[in-house]
Amino acid sequence: MDKLEHLRVLVAVAEAGNLAGAARRLGHSPPAVSRAMDQLEARIGAQLLVRTTRSVRFTEAGERFVADCRRLLGELDEAESLAGGSFREPQGVLGVTASSMFGRRHVAPLVLAFMERHARVQVRTLFVDRIVHLVDEGYDVAVRIAHLPDSGLTAVRVGSVRRVMVAAPDYLAARGEPRTVADLAGHVGIGFSPMGATATPWTLHPRGEREAVAIDTPLVANTGEMAIAAAVAGRGLTRTLSYQVAEEVADGRLRVVMADHEPPPIPVHLVYPAGRKAAAKVRVFVDLAVERLRALPVLGGA
Structure with missing residues (x-):
């Protein structure tokens, strides 16, 4: 195998x-794959993989090198596409990433629709609740629900979402509907922390001013689905993004409260490198x- 093939093998591993x-x-x-990895490590002079009979684990140097390889191979594929005229015809591997719940609910259907139209394109998705670095991790397009910092990425706004407070009608009937910050003293909160941290x-x-409010939070969920399910079950108030509870609000299982205490809407963008190129x-x-x-009605338009 030549040097380029060694890089392709590494990415495949x-x-x-x-x-x-x-x-x-x-x-x-x-x-043959094992020999290729041996030869690559010998040429570089660094251990890239820790191998067992069933799996491999990349060293820190290996993770950095894989990211570089993905970028280099992607640039090579694009150069070949340009030379061969396929710049005008979709083909190759497309990497798409989004947050986990938004990805499952709204990105997955459009990925399937895209593949139905463009059979020469293979798609790999990564739906996770963290920022994926497109170039370093080898992905092409991301859906970002956030106020974007300045970067070299192209961004196209597709809508916005709200951070809402919701509770079940039965819970509100028993506890009363909170209308002010002071009212929250008599309520129970359902917290959310992806890492399972303690409540914050x-x-x-209120009135456009930022205010931190302590609320009794006996449950802290590490997924949005868990927090929403607890709210539907009448366990308390929870705060979530509006798209995540659109169905529950529409069918009456949850009600939005204290809408006048919400922060400004959060923009939703598609981001990708390269722009017109x-x-x-x-x-x-x-x-x-x-x-x-x-x-999508849940995004309220751009």
């Missing part, structure tokens, strides 16, 4: 999670995603 899976993807034998004060915005697979996917996402 990273995506498959083991040598045997990489071998199947590439049509090589497992011993809630930040509200983006490959066809990216440009065509972004066009479809902008159309579909802007039509």
Whole structure:
């Protein structure tokens, strides 16, 4: 194998999670993949992988090198596409990332619609509740629900969401509907922390001013679904993004309270590198995603 093929093998190992899976993807034998990794590590002079019979784990140097390899191979594929005229026709591998719940509910359907139209494109998704660094981690397009910092990425706004406070009607009937910060003293909160941390004060915005409010929070959920399910079950008030409870509010299982204490809406963007120079697979996917996402009632338009 030549140097370039060694890099492709390394990326395949990273995506498959083991040598045997990489071998199947590439049509090589497992011993050939193992030899390629040995030769690559010998040439670089650093250990990239820690191998067992069933899986591999990348060293810190290996993780950095894989990210560099993905970027280099992506640039090479794009150069070949330009030379061959396929810049105008979507093909290749497209990486799409979004937050976990938004990805499952709203990005997954448009990915499937895109694949139905463009059979030459393979798609890999990463729906996680953290910021994915597109270039370093080898992804092409992200949906970001946040106020974006300045960066070299192209951003297209597709809508916005609100951070709302909700509770079940039965809970509100028993405890009363809070209308002011002082009213929260008699209520129970359902917290949310992706890492399962202890409860923190809630930040509200009465009269447009920022105010931290301590609330009794006997339950702290590490997923939005858990916090919402607890609220539906009448366990207390919870704060969440409006799209996450759109169905529950529409069918009456939850009610929005203290809407006049909400922070400003949070914008939703599609972000991607390269701008006008983006490959066809990216440009065509972004066009479809902008159309579909802007039509979602939960985003309220751009």
